[in-house]
Amino acid sequence: MSYALGMSGVKSRREQYSEATRAALLAAAARRFAEHGFAGTALEDVAADIQATRGAVYHHFANKTALFRAVHEQAETAMLKRVEAAAAVHADDVYAAAGAALEEFLDCCCEPDYGRLVWQEAPLALGWPEWKASEEKYAFGMIEQTINALMDAGAMPALPATTMARAVFQLLGGAGIELAMTPDPDKIRVKDEYLQVLGYMLGAGPVEPAGPTGPTGPTGLAGPA
Amino acid sequence: MSYALGMSGVKSRREQYSEATRAALLAAAARRFAEHGFAGTALEDVAADIQATRGAVYHHFANKTALFRAVHEQAETAMLKRVEAAAAVHADDVYAAAGAALEEFLDCCCEPDYGRLVWQEAPLALGWPEWKASEEKYAFGMIEQTINALMDAGAMPALPATTMARAVFQLLGGAGIELAMTPDPDKIRVKDEYLQVLGYMLGAGPVEPAGPTGPTGPTGLAGPA
């Protein structure tokens, strides 16, 4: 057993190089996957972007799917971090927190890569079962939590929570993919329209066309009566 | 120009044979695509199901994508026909018609093939832009029509209709895919839960847990106040 220093936090030069190429591969793969889709990208090209060969890819990842899995996981954790940070600002107000989280999520989807990667390619690349299991950990888990909080607060009748969460989940996914594919100049408008519609559907009532910093917050989620 | 009889409705024996194999190919492809996905099915296997070779496939269809396109279009028109028939029963009542259409659509999605084909494989096989354009003609067009009717009837505030339709569209798609993947014994329960949730989101208010033939119809869509 050599390389005993690996676990002490000190990285040998070889390890540093290796991690660098691995990171570079991930970055290149993310770009390619987001732009040309999973099936549309050849590992040869990914490797070429790094001035390497497919050998490097297959050294760091078991296969094409594993590479995508890594890219996907990276994108998801980054999103989750952003959304949690946005929600944490309103730790005292459930409604404001939900609204902030919602908007931050939609912003993530405006990032050209995220929507395509997570909502379009992932189910294909990973297969629906694994994709669903993955979302259970990320977006879906977060949504279910929020839904439960809103139900407890009385802002929403006690419907089957899981199915409700799934519906919202799918709704956000649709909005996300739509936003990801919308040309830049229209993004803001479409996003606002989605916020309105989501506010109506979740708040379960007509919503005044509040400005982005209106009295009920950007989502139009109405507080308790 | 020979075969002048082709346009008089009379089919020569050759044409009959040709159409038969074409139809058989479509049927076989539909099964394969639904079961193993687009990327997971080899044209070789599709042809083998017909006791033919890939030559036959490439004779009738330009390429793999074109074959899928034909299968997809067939599934969509069949669905549309069913839903329209279900809605036509309640020609006088907008709410009942919308409810019947909704439930029939979900039933279509319970068909093992439809959900997977249309909502999972189609965007991949056809590419997102073409898939979206296609849905514009089928499901989405129908939904937008219904939404407009509901808005006109005052059952729904005048939100951005197109975005609202897109949201509902995505919602139904999600329900469809979920139902398509749900094991048989749970299908009825999940479908009912979705009907409840959809009723809440669309009717924009709490919904009494009505039975399948309750006073407000199976969707829980409330009539005008």
Place this chain on the structure above:
DNA sequence: GTCGGAAACATACGCTGTGTATGTCGTATG
């Protein structure tokens, strides 16, 4: 310091599957 040894790649190969080009056979038509 030098000497195994292993990690980090590169190179070479086989396989599967698509798309295309060419061949063959039957059938409709003059």
Place this chain on the structure above:
DNA sequence: CATACGACATACACAGCGTATGTTTCCGAC
């Protein structure tokens, strides 16, 4: 009955994944 065309089957070229096998470079021990 000869000929042409449609409906396929066969054969081939090529791309892309996965694997097996080198080759180099660094690390650690003696």
